[in-house]
Amino acid sequence: MTAQPLELTERPARPPRRRPSIAERVRGVGEARIAALMLIIATVAAIAWANLSYESYQQFWEMHLVFGLEDLNVEFSVHALVNDALMAVFFFTVGLEVRREFAIGELTRWSRAVIPVVAAIAGLVVPAVIFVLIAQGTGQEHAWGVVISTDTAFLVGALALIGPRAPGRLRVFLLALAVVDDIGALSIIALVYTDSFTPLPLLIAAVGLVAIFFTRYLARGRGLVYATLAIVVWFAFLASGVHPTLAGVAIALLVPVYRPNRREIEQALSLARTFRQSPNSEYARAAANSLRESISINERLQSAYAPYVAFVILPVFALANAGVRLSPDILVAALQSPITWGVVAGLVVGKFVGVFGSSALLRRFHLGEFGPGLTLDRLAGGAALTGIGFTISLFIIDLAIDDAAAQNEARVGVLLASIIALILATIIFRISDARRPEVEPGSVLARPVDPQRDHSYGSPDAPLVLVEYGDFQCPFCSKASGSIEQVREQLGDRMLYVWRHAPLTHQHPNALAAAEAAEAANLQGAFSPFIRSLLGDIDHQLPSDILRRAEELGLDVDRFERDLQSPDVAARVRDDMLDAEAMDISSVPTFFINGRRHSGPFDAQSLIRALEEAPPRDDLPARQPSDA
CATH class of the missing domain: 3.40.30.10 (Glutaredoxin)
Structure with a gap:
């Protein structure tokens, strides 16, 4: 996950700064932020549907679909299709981002990575411990995985809407943290929440993954080969008992990523000029292929899948999994349940203590690189935002908890924790901005001159x-x-x-x-x-x-x-x-x-x-x- 390019204009006079309104921010937040709004809409729709007609909600998502011909077919409920198949695509895009960050992004150097890595690990451990302590005696202590993960889509959207002025460095820190957080969550799903395990299909998956690695060397037709092998690997994971969504991660980690090569870019430009001088289908195809090949497969796939994940897969997932019944009796039971409060305390308190506490200690002992703008008050606001656990939290509820009532209580906890985390982060950011000195923004050089660096x-x-x-x-x-x-x-x-x-x-x-x-x-x-x-x-x-x-x-x-x-x-x-x-x-x-x-x-x-x-x-x- 990398920094967005800085938008600047040339030299003329700088107008006085005015903090944009929430409405203005919503209009300009971009695709990732709009995706967070769509998640909210889908969540509200799921809750409304479940409370207006819980039977129809259940019947729709438990409806069974059969794919195949005669004796050669597979059967899924609509809910399983969303959680096992569509979410594999989501985890595939997560894996692409993880691969990119470790190859050419923010996690390539230890001095840069140490802060988000340590903060993410603490943000995984502390919430789990708090949940287990509170949920003792409920029989659901093993569901501690519900509170370990931060929802990246909500995180980015919320930071754009309620974050501080000039949040660039905080955004880079939180996105790097989210990558490590995702790695931890995916590992826990694989190691802890796999009910049964059959090794033979995984051998087939391993062969498929090796073939995916070598597909990069094909001269053409790689898209079809990648797609075919990905389906084989997904079914192999499904047959092995390991959750099939992890196939998406395994495949993504083998997709090559690299920064654009200048010579390849120049070749693409040369072919484009040739096409302009002599337009025909052959030159057009050559120019298009050259332009495409100058960008790594990883980045091309991220660009291709991102809109579908943001605007289709995640909202559909929320619609399928956030349908919590909120009748007075159910709410009273949830608010009295250690499971609900274990989830709330784990996400809100545990994430904040783990992320902010570890970051503050690293800063105190001068470990890692804290750039200008990444101050303790902004770290506190960012740590509060990490308590928004939604997508993977709801996903793990379905894996970790079998009892329907306990699932409902955990879902109430996730929704409540996300609301509290958003309100807490808003308060911290507002106090942070208000307490800053009354000087014109940017009037003082942020980074002192360092002859060793500059x-x-x-x-x-x-x-x-x-x-x-x-x-x-x-x-x-x-x-x-x-x-x-x-x-x-x-x-x-x-x-x-x-x-x-x-x-x-x-x-x-x-x-x-x-x-x-x-x-x-x-x-x-x-x-x-x-x-x-x-x-x-x-x-x-x-x-x-x-x-x-x-x-x-x-x-x-x-x-x-x-x-x-x-x-x-x-x-x-x-x-x-x-x-x-x-x-x-x-x-x-x-x-x-x-x-x-x-x-x-x-x-x-x-x-x-x-x-x-x-x-x-x-x-x-x-x-x-x-x-x-």
């Missing part, structure tokens, strides 16, 4: 520091580079200059790739000449131009291309982008002088005057005043 020029002890957030395709940044050279010449050793990335991804389609290329060049000690080349020719930054620059500068081009695929390179640029979002940077170039935001012109004389009039560096805070 691209800096001059003495680290210089009394004057100029930090620029810029974009290699931005004409304003290109013009500003000349001003910077004049400022450095005039101020000499008195000034330290720092460049940080803030690519305008929506206006400049090559800006992000150019920033990553500069970081790849930096690994060979060529950051300065590379960015001079980029800023000196902002109109030529296609993949072929990037590789040509590397060759002209005498870089090891093969190593340069490998470094362009590195998750560390992408993470370095993403960190700067998240810092820019945390400071509400909405235009480039944006300058900070001795840690304070510069709002005037950026010609050489104006910058020199602002630098000479700036307060001393020692008078500025070392970090954001809001950092807890």
Whole structure:
């Protein structure tokens, strides 16, 4: 699960910030957030249906469907078809995201992964312990798996609707945590909630999985082969007694994932130009295939399946599993049940204590990387949101609890816990925003200058520091580079200059790739000449131009291309982008002088005057005043 690209506009004046209303946020939340709203609608519909006509609700979902011909057929209830087949597709997309995060995402480096990994593990263990303690004597202590998992769709949607200002780094943290959380939940389903086990079908599944791994080497027809093998593996898991949804995860972990290769992208562009010059079906097919092949199968499948999962599978799952009867007698029984309160306490209290407590300890002992904006108050709000356990919680209820009354009590607990968690997170975020100092957002540099990390020029002890957030395709940044050279010449050793990335991804389609290329060049000690080349020719930054620059500068081009695929390179640029979002940077170039935001012109004389009039560096805070 990775950071969303930062949307910026070019240099003109920045309007005063106004917190958007809930209605405005709903209109602009995007597909993932709308999916959360659809889950809510489906949940409400299921509850209404179950309470208006519980018999019809039960009869519909227990209706049996037969697939096959004559003696060769399989039979499922509609409910089993949803939970065993459709949810296998959901878990397949979860597995794709897990694979991606560990291959090229936020979990590639231990220093980055340690915080969400530890927080997720604590968020799995503490809720389970609390549930077992409260549910002692009910005979349902083994259902502790109900409280271990966070619903990622609700988590993302809720963060968009009620989250703090500039939630980018918190979003990255929570999504990485959700990936580890999913791994734990899936492992527990496989190890704890498998009733019977027959090893022979799993041998067939293993052969199918090996075949899936080698399918990547086929020249064509891979889609049909993947689909056929996936069906075989799913049926093998079903026959083995291991829950068949885990087949989706096993398959997803074998699907290749990689960052786009620049040469393949350039080849696709070349074929597209050929088709434009001579449009025919052969060139069209070649261009389309080349474009498709430049993106990893993992990402193509995520893009293909995401809408179906978000807008069909999860709402249907909620409709099939959230039908809780809420008559006065049932509610009274549920509210008096240790199972209900075990679920509520496990999700609301256990998740908060596990996630926030472990994160606070890691922060206290300076373990892992906490970037600007990931403060304790925001971690607390995010930890509260992890108490929204819905999809996998309802899924495990069906696996772990046989008694209908106990199932109903557990479902009431899940719904109640999710509501409490959402309200608690809202309160924490509102208090967090209200207690922040009354200063203009982004007026102070969020991340202190670090000569070991930053691209800096001059003495680290210089009394004057100029930090620029810029974009290699931005004409304003290109013009500003000349001003910077004049400022450095005039101020000499008195000034330290720092460049940080803030690519305008929506206006400049090559800006992000150019920033990553500069970081790849930096690994060979060529950051300065590379960015001079980029800023000196902002109109030529296609993949072929990037590789040509590397060759002209005498870089090891093969190593340069490998470094362009590195998750560390992408993470370095993403960190700067998240810092820019945390400071509400909405235009480039944006300058900070001795840690304070510069709002005037950026010609050489104006910058020199602002630098000479700036307060001393020692008078500025070392970090954001809001950092807890």
